[in-house]
Amino acid sequence: MNRFGVVYRKEMAAIFYSPIAYAVLSVFSLLMGYTFCAQLFHTRGTSLVPMLFQAALLLILTIPLLTMRQFSEERRSGTLELLLSTPVSNLTLVIGKYFASLTLVAILLCVMLVYPIALEIVAEPDWGPIISGYIGLFALSSALIASGLAISALTSNQMIAGVLSTGLFLTLWMAEVLGVILPSPLDHFAIGLSLDSRFTPFVTGAVYLSDFGWFLIITLLGILLCVGALVRR
């Protein structure tokens, strides 16, 4: 097994050993299930758009819980020093942790597939926006995880990492609102930064390369910042 595989396996074991993973999976599934049932039986709607938006907001709130301890806890307990003394590159370490968190989110999204499948049984949903919505959720998660890891690498206090990540993600989600207040050209800048404005097209079935590229750039920046935070010491 290569070093990436070792780091990835260690992180997966750590995620599933901790109760946080199960709590996130349970709360996420419960809330999504509740919304799905309410929508299906109460409004009789066959669109998953509200659910996809709710999933995005839940990811914004839950991903910090997954990423906050990744580096902060290792730094606090001293295990980071042990890992850094091995011939593993900082990039391998970061990528291993990033993919482990992304795997958990992928599991969450797989669990969420039960809703369009159930909808298919009782109605005829439009699969285009559903598929692009799931792609959007995955791209959003990737950007959030990389940013959360970078914040976690900057501090040895996991609570601070968690609070800062949640604050940043919510600010970015709501940045579009700032666009209304700010003068031109700052309003365009705020809208361009907004997670909401980047995610919305996916939910409506429109996958733009610019939106996908934006999530990819945030992911790469987050990973680079994280590697930089380990190197700068």
Next chain:
Amino acid sequence: MSSPLVVSSGLSKQFGQRLVVDNVSFTISRGEVFGLLGPNGSGKSTILRMLVGCLRPSCGTAMVAGFDVISDGCTARARLGYAPEDLPIYASMRVEEFLSMMALLKGVSAKRLDCALEKVSTVLDLSDILRRRMAQLSRGFRQRVNIAQALLNDPPLLIFDEPTNGLDPRQIIDCRKLILKLARNHAVLITSHILSEVEKIADRAAFLSDGRLLGIETVRKNGVVIGDLESRFLELTDTT
């Protein structure tokens, strides 16, 4: 003594305005036990952290087996085994899982993994605790696991930060014997704030105070004690 395995030249580390390590230079050869001696806060552990690549020196260079610890970090780190002062614990892991993970991270192939584990388990008498969770280990066993993980890939340089700290007298004696045994084929760098401890193990000892190297004293040559660390220490600290 052969060519130096560790070459530290003008190594310095500054945290903000505070100079923690100031222009420290020394070499360590294969087959030698080199002790870094100094009170708490004198910069011993910071020097080790720079050598193992956890900290970037503010100034100066450090080479391990001919590789710069910054520009050739991964190659340099593959040639050293580091046991920090307190073994950090992955509470969820069993000893066997922890050692396997560390071995694979250090580049031991999957084929040689069992062999490497068996070897360190035998040397450090860990066979009975391999299935035990890390969080359940006593101080003595944790220190043994700590040393074991440093030996996994049989590196030419071993770095032990306060290896006898917190051990009972019997364990201290065993630890000393082990270090002397390992020094036959490795270069060993140890730190301690206890003068007599270094005197019993080291071939040479460097005195540190406030991050500065006060001097390097030869303690023994060909196994025969020739230096008196205590008087040399008093001499050096009196002049500063």
